[in-house]
Amino acid sequence: MSHPHPELSAPGPLPDGGVRVVALGGLGEIGRNMTIIEHAGKLLIVDCGVLFPEEHHPGVDLILPDFDYIEDRLDDVVALVLTHGHEDHIGAVPFLLRRKPDIPVVGSQLTLALVEAKLKEHKIAPFTLGVKEGDTEQLGPFGCEFIAVNHSIPDALAVAIRTPGGTLLHTGDFKMDQVPLDRRITDLRAFARLGEEGVDLFLVDSTNAEVPGFTTPERNITPAIERVFHRARRRIIVACFSSHVHRVQQVLDAAEESGRKVALVGRSMVRNMGIAAELGFLRVPDGILVDLGRLAQLPEDEQVLVCTGSQGEPMAALSRMANRDHKIEVGDGDTVVLASSLIPGNENAVYRVINGLTRLGADVVHKGNALVHVSGHASAGELLYCYNIVRPRNVMPVHGEWRHLVANGDLAVATGVPQDRVVYAEDGVVVDLVDGVARVAGAVDCGYVYVDGSSVGGTTETLLKDRRILRDEGFVTIIVVRDSSTGKVAAGPEIQTRGFAEEERVFDNVRPRLDAALEEARQNGVTDTHQLQQVIRRTVGSFVGNKLRRRPMIIPIVIDA
Structure with missing residues (x-):
């Protein structure tokens, strides 16, 4: 668990008629996309994806959004809407439905087929609602209209969410390929129609906001x-x-x-x-x-x-x-x-x-020496077109690292969106849309949840730090046998190492220091095993740090005999 902004307090109650937006993933990172929309006491979830681990996550298989924010409110969730079938948007669905299997899952034909195959492996039979571009569905207080968008996977959708508190338009991942292989283009006519009706908050894919011009057609x-x-x-x-x-x-x-x-x-x-x-x-x-x-x-x-x-x-x-x-x-x-x-x-x-x-x-x-791949995301020129077509009252850049979010916000400002109507948020930051104005209203705890083998959520940052130390610095085990009646060292210290280039005899120099430190502790009346382990850890740690320039994991073992 982590709090994204210590300067922000927990949000107060949502004002009557307001709409609250909380991203549990996908902001400040590429992946783990999940957004909670709240209105009139009900929740709508848009996407539920995973983030793939990097080198500083040793042993981790997947990283999930933190569901704790909605844990006590799962009965208020009216639906989970999926924009498309990529893992960073659907990969965490099984882990959410484990908590409440009857949450309706809404998506396009291909998206639902990919999700259902994934859920089958988890032995979950979901309740699904298939939609296509042009469809509208009333999901609790949320009127959802689904709009065709072009992406690097077929059957992707944007979603317009109408509430009495305002209209939101979430692009999902998209680009504006004008000659796509499947002839299914992003429906800019629908974007323009929504712009005429009035879009109060435009949530826009930021991945390629730094890239000038237009994304190359597939x-x-x-x-x-x-x-x-x-x-x-x-x-x-x-x-x-x-x-x-x-x-x-x-x-x-x-x-x-x-x-x-x-x-x-x-x-x-x-x-x-x-x-x-x-x-x-x-x-x-x-x-x-x-x-x-x-x-x-x-x-x-x-x-x-x-x-x-x-x-x-x-x-x-x-x-x-x-x-x-x-x-x-x-x-x-x-x-x-x-x-x-x-x-x-x-x-x-x-x-x-x-x-x-x-x-x-x-x-x-590869992409560095031939045109064998193009991005699935809209570049700056396409984003400018969208802002000019939609003319949103407020903009919230989504799906990207901080540099992408800021670049996207700058594009919105360039088209006439007031600077104070561009809302930058990270995972866990709460944004309220009230009376047509979007503002940061606070923050909630929102950390990484690690899938580590059969464990979900059991892996902590402390455990990962230990793994990184083991991987990068190795470890030293020191075994000392103590006479239980006299408190004196009866055998050892025996020192074993793993992950060191130096031979173990280099540690012969630390044994006299250990003997002296343990005898001093005995004379000072230290009998507690844990305290003796700390004496061993400090003595060996100081030696290894000064002489070998290493910071290994040190495992002291004291045995009474």
Whole structure:
């Protein structure tokens, strides 16, 4: 648990007729998107995603939003609205529904299919409500209208939320590709109509707010992928997100044209593409998809593999191939395509994979040397268009790190939104819309919740700090046997180390100090085991810090005999 702003107190009661907005994730970070909308005593949740751990989260599998803010109010939740099917927007749904399985889940056809497959693994049967662009639904006091937006996954939606206290428009993740592969464009006519009606609070995707101009259309990638297929001598391995239907479609089309067969590698890739094909969002040419065993029997210049691991995830197929820890052995003449952008924080892991594959002789094609990926988010030029079309009374940048949020706010101001009507918030900061004005009203506790194996929420920052010390500094164990009748040291100290380059005999120099410190403690009447352990910890810690310039974990053990 953490309080995002110590200078902010807990919010007071929501004024009558007001609308309260609290983000439990997605502000000040890329991922973990979850926003609570409150009006008339009821709650509407928009998205419920996960954040993927970085190097300073050793042992952590996923990071969830902190549900404590709504823990006592789950009966007030009228629905969970999902804007699209990416993990950073739907990945935490099973963990929320564990607490209250009957919360209605609202989303588009593909989004719900992906969520239902995920919930099935958790043995949760949700109550779902399918919607499409143009639909309206009354969810408690919230009148929700769903609007088509273009993104890097099909069937994404923005949502307009009408209440007596004001109208909110949440874009979700979006861009304005004018020639999308699925011909489904962002519905700017709906945005303009809502602008005419009056949008009191515009919650806008900030991810690419620092990027000038317009995001490159997905269609522009096709020539680069086709060139890869035409020049490849052996196998082609394409790594992308397991939800990137458009990219897989381009690979299937290129494979069909070049006479190659395709195998999908990885459980999530197989599952998601199966769902997309079944619902008609992925067109699979006849006979193009084969299983991995059948693919291996074909000539290498007829093979294409589509796998996960484009972010350098250590257990993903591509990383294991780079480390020669996979049944697919990458070698000279193979072509590997990383068809995704770098998520901040993953750069080192991705470059390790690129270097490993290159060392094995592969030709590695990535965003840095070819146009094999474009962003799924609106750049500054597109955001300016939206502000001019919607003309919102208040703006709250969402979905981004601080630099993205501020850049987005600057764009809003450039189009005429008053500076004091742009609200910057982080996770846990409470924003109230009252009488047409949005203002920060306080803050609530809102920290990271770690999924660590079978544990959810049990991992703390203290535990992670211990893991980082073990990983980076090693540990020292000191065992001392004490005569229970005299209090004198009967055996030891025995010192064992792990994670040290130095040989253990370097610690011979600290044993006399330990003997002296323990004897002094005995003469001073110290008999408590814990206090003796502290004496050992201080003595060894001082020695290691001064002589070896290390700060390892020190584990003293005192045994009475």
